[in-house]
Amino acid sequence: MIKLGNTEIRGKAILAPMAGVTDRAFRELCMGFGAAYCVSEMASAKALTMSDRKTAELLGLSPAEQPIAIQIFGYDPAVMAEGAKIAAQYAPAAIDINMGCPAPKIANNHSGSALMKDPALCGRIVEAVAKAVDLPVTVKIRKGWDAQSVNAVEVARICEAAGAQMIAVHGRTREQMYAPPADWDIITAVKQSVKVPVVGNGDIDSAADAMRMLEQTGCDLVMVGRGALGNPWIFREINAQYDLERPVAPPGLYERLSVMNRHIAKLCAYKGEHIGMREARKHTAWYMRGLRGAARLRVMCGELRTFDDMKRLTQAVIEENEALPTSP
């Protein structure tokens, strides 16, 4: 068990922040399947200080998703501190600082992964945020900016010295975006260099991957990103493997469909049917992974308009897959 301020993180696997994906509906679902902790979609510290309504909407937290950190991005220590104070009003377990986002609109604006080009600034940001809020401050970093500037260990040490209480490491440089296999050795190197808990991140698609990362890197927790898309039960599978040392069967067809419907119903409840169903298109397509007729079914996913369309999609999945003896 990891202690982060007053919060106990029970379990080994946490849900990664993914903008546009890990909203309240998905976070609640993953926590229900046993994720030990989660992180909000990133929110702009500057927008928070300007009372931006859309940014504030990202931050409504519910008890079902605790413990959760709110992640903020930006580059100016004073603005980050102000943004963190506002984020703290939503009562998260921690404030997480984004030092990993590779998207040009963030990184070209000195934020996200661009912070790693200036380790001293990373330290000043952590210090300013830690001073501003009465909550633990954590950071999420990458391996470095590019192959010529791999500095995760240096940045992690500086952040720890500045007051960061947990460090998540995504084993890719900014230059690598999301594509080549993540380098888990950099997670090992960071773990060996700091005393605070280290979270390993990159390419965990199964319980076996999670066990391998824990063993290989010595990290305290693993963070699952894309491996949870259309696959929120991965947390149940990791917990079973970790706690009981045995695999659990993957969900059968009907559980899979029931979870998908529950997910989309939550999405519509929180965002309204119009936005919810538009966002449901990508989520449902992820749930089709591995199903028979997935190509045809994905076309249906792309055409979803109302919650009623979920019934037609569900029926079509059953027609294509019911004869399968077990889950796909």
Ligand SMILES: Cc1cc2nc3c(=O)[nH]c(=O)nc-3n(C[C@H](O)[C@H](O)[C@H](O)COP(=O)(O)O)c2cc1C
């Ligand atoms: C669609 C998408 C959105 C993401 N948004 C964020 C974000 O808001 N903040 C962040 O720190 N990382 C973000 N990430 C990075 C993930 O948290 C994670 O570090 C990365 O996907 C690697 O883990 P994985 O191999 O398990 O997917 C995002 C990744 C994806 C695919």
